[in-house]
Amino acid sequence: MIPNQWYAILRSEDIRKKPVGITRFSKKLVLYRDNAGRAVCLDDRCPHKGIPLSNGKQHGDHIACPYHGFQFNQEGKCVHMPVLGRNGTIPKAMCVRSYTLREEHGLIWFWTGAGQADTLPPVPMFENFSRYKGFTSRYGWNAPVHYTRYVESVCEVYHVPFVHKGSALNIWDPKGGRVDDFKCEVNGTLISSNFILRADDERTAEETLHAMLPWKRGWRIGVDVQMPNMVQIRNDVFDVYVIATPIDDDNCWVCVCYQEPKRDLLLPMIKPLPIPVWRRVRPWMMCRMERYIQQAKDMEAIRGQEPRISHLKANKLIALDKVNAYYLKLRDALSRAALENQPAQAAIAAAAQPDPVTHNEMAAD
Ligand code: FES
Ligand SMILES: [Fe+2]
Incomplete structure (x- = not known):
């Protein structure tokens, strides 16, 4: 997964009233829609004793854990612990991570970085x-x-x-x-x-x-x-x-x-x-x-292709595989830029320059 990108993780119609549990980017996630119909995404693990929240029920804008009924809001903050009563003091640490989503083109998009949805780049679409x-x-x-x-x-x-x-x-x-x-x-x-x-x-x-x-x-x-x-x-x-x-x-x-x-x-x-x-x-x-x-x-x-995860040196590509080669180059460049906190633009421009020496897969160039 490349950091700081929008990835579609589900179709819009896959999230209805009932919470949905999925795995993406090796994380277990739960998604549901709040009262306004906005899609919400949280870690699918109750911080109390580790129960999947996707087995729970939705209560208005909140999702309730099926084990002891703790309720979490759209930001992942615990807002109600029935065992402590209505006025009980909820520990600050009783929260789950929430993730930034957008819903466009009939898809739910997940941002693989930090930031608020309205300050981020547009979702990609042809x-x-x-x-x-x-x-x-x-x-x-x-x-x-x-x-x-x-x-x-x-x-x-x-x-x-x-x-x-x-x-x-x-x-x-x-x-x-x-x-x-x-x-x-x-x-x-x-x-x-x-x-x-x-x-x-x-x-x-x-x-x-x-x-x-x-x-x-x-x-x-x-x-x-x-x-x-x-x-x-x-x-x-x-x-x-x-x-x-x-x-x-x-x-x-x-x-x-x-x-x-x-x-x-x-x-x-x-x-x-x-x-x-x-x-x-x-x-x-x-x-x-x-x-x-x-x-x-x-x-x-x-099935059985090796290595399982492709990368710049994994294949011996021919000139007709240029799309594939550029995909791997850009993937590498964007990942590096994000990890090194460098602007993506420079990395993208550099990746677009064929370089047969470091990129020997494109030998026919
Ligand atoms: S395990 Fe979730 S409320 Fe206890
Ligand atoms: Fe095919």
């Missing part, structure tokens, strides 16, 4: 999604890999003809998977790439883009990484982003968000059904397919 007016659907689940490896698995797509061969969404030539016209640039904490994924044959990249048969057609694809942990995939059928947030060193929480597909994926010749509910169903369905079809295959492929 412009393609923040300006989108159609229906979107979000779906979240836990995956058994470190979040760096999950981000890496989404930020290149040339594994698709191998890992996703035979799956419903793999309409690329299974023998293909060649990448042409690859371009990558870094702008602050956003890494963007554009390329054509196509069959490996004699045609030019441009010719493959105009092929009639879907399995002969080349695809114009964009893959972007927004630090600290978001990947967007763009093409002429769908736009999706994927977030991978640390749970611990072996697991991450994944959230995908699909827009409405630009045309029907499985039946490209058929126009979307003219039923209003169908517009909502399609991104909903894409999210489920992502989890149960695509990610199941990805997990089979990358």
